[in-house]
Amino acid sequence: MSQLDLLNIPHRPRRLRRTAAIRNLVQERTLTVNDLVYPLFVCPGSNVVEEVSSMPGSFRYSIDNAVKECKELWDLGIQCIDLFGIPEKKTEDGSESYNDKGIIQEAIRAIKKAVPDLCIMTDVALDPFTPFGHDGLVKDGIILNDETVEVLCKMSISHANAGADFVSPSDMMDGRIGAIRESLDDAGFSDVGILSYAAKYASSFYGPFRDALHSAPQFGDKSTYQMNAGNTDEAMKEIELDIMEGADIVMVKPGLAYLDIVYRTKERFDVPVAIYHVSGEYAMVKAAAEKGWIDEERVMMESLLCMKRAGGDMIFTYYAKEAAKRLR
Ligand code: PBG
Numbered sequence: 001m002s003q004l005d006l007l008n009i010p011h012r013p014r015r016l017r018r019t020a021a022i023r024n025l026v027q028e029r030t031l032t033v034n035d036l037v038y039p040l041f042v043c044p045g046s047n048v049v050e051e052v053s054s055m056p057g058s059f060r061y062s063i064d065n066a067v068k069e070c071k072e073l074w075d076l077g078i079q080c081i082d083l084f085g086i087p088e089k090k091t092e093d094g095s096e097s098y099n100d101k102g103i104i105q106e107a108i109r110a111i112k113k114a115v116p117d118l119c120i121m122t123d124v125a126l127d128p129f130t131p132f133g134h135d136g137l138v139k140d141g142i143i144l145n146d147e148t149v150e151v152l153c154k155m156s157i158s159h160a161n162a163g164a165d166f167v168s169p170s171d172m173m174d175g176r177i178g179a180i181r182e183s184l185d186d187a188g189f190s191d192v193g194i195l196s197y198a199a200k201y202a203s204s205f206y207g208p209f210r211d212a213l214h215s216a217p218q219f220g221d222k223s224t225y226q227m228n229a230g231n232t233d234e235a236m237k238e239i240e241l242d243i244m245e246g247a248d249i250v251m252v253k254p255g256l257a258y259l260d261i262v263y264r265t266k267e268r269f270d271v272p273v274a275i276y277h278v279s280g281e282y283a284m285v286k287a288a289a290e291k292g293w294i295d296e297e298r299v300m301m302e303s304l305l306c307m308k309r310a311g312g313d314m315i316f317t318y319y320a321k322e323a324a325k326r327l328r
């Protein structure tokens with residue numbers, strides 16, 4: 001094209017992409033270390049650090065090492081963890097879940113003592129605590145709702161009693177948020193918050209997590225309580241109910257494949273929205289990176305930024321440490 005043939009256009013969006021300084025200036029959404037929540041797996045014993053085979057770079061820690069890990073997280077600027085526990089024993093009534101000397105309860109106490117300002121959230125669901133690997137109590141192959149909620153309330157109180165800042169019910173039983181809120185309030189824990197896994201899908205992306213916790217369902221799948229991947233209206237209903245029942249923060253889970261749900265949630269409701277960048281998403285990036293097929297660090301940072309752009313206020317991710325290092 002000669003000089004004379006130049007396009008006569010007033011709008012040239014590329015002007016705003018010409019240099020790094022300009023691109024940074026006009027960037028609409030950013031990821032910060034404040035947005036990151038680190039999921040932490042605790043197991044019985046002492047001096048245990050066991051890599052999860054399907055999640056390279058993620059570990060099960062005994063409480064002593066979990067405490068060390070939390071100090072490291074804090075030094076990296078990560079201010080919040082979500083605790084998952086492997087109990088000493090699994091029982092059909094899931095009673096280890098509300099044992100005051102149970103794995104999660106002891107972990108909360110030890111971590112609070114060592115890193116008092118770290119915000120501790122705890123997973124509330126029964127899957128690691130019964131031999132069935134389902135999130136609720138099981139009778140004749142059915143996942144019981146109301147009986148499960150009763151146990152979740154006891155579990156929540158015992159976590160609060162040990163010092164949890166938030167309980168995070170991830171079980172998808174009906175009515176559990178209201179019941180847990182009332183139980184916490186009655187027990188004097190009105191300051192303990194609830195992060196509800198409100199729109200949690202029956203997803204195949206959770207496979208590596210179930211390896212980590214030895215909690216794969218022993219029969220059937222979770223589709224009588226977790227949501228169908230084809231639905232979005234149903235997610236709005238779940239989220240609305242949980243907010244009405246007293247959820248302080250709502251979560252959409254998994255992450256990348258469900259960002260339309262995050263967007264819709266943020267458009268419609270005025271509460272903080274969490275996204276869980278789940279184990280299968282992490283494992284896929286790790287595996288492709290090991291093969292040299294993708295640039296792990298760039299794919300990780302892009303994925304997390306896209307979650308912010310879609311409307312996520314916080315992201316639960318096994319990549320929290322790597323991202324925090326990168327953000328420094
Ligand atoms: C269980 C629970 C699961 C996850 C968080 N809490 C698994 C499941 O529902 O089967 C998944 C997290 C991940 O895959 O990273 N209540």
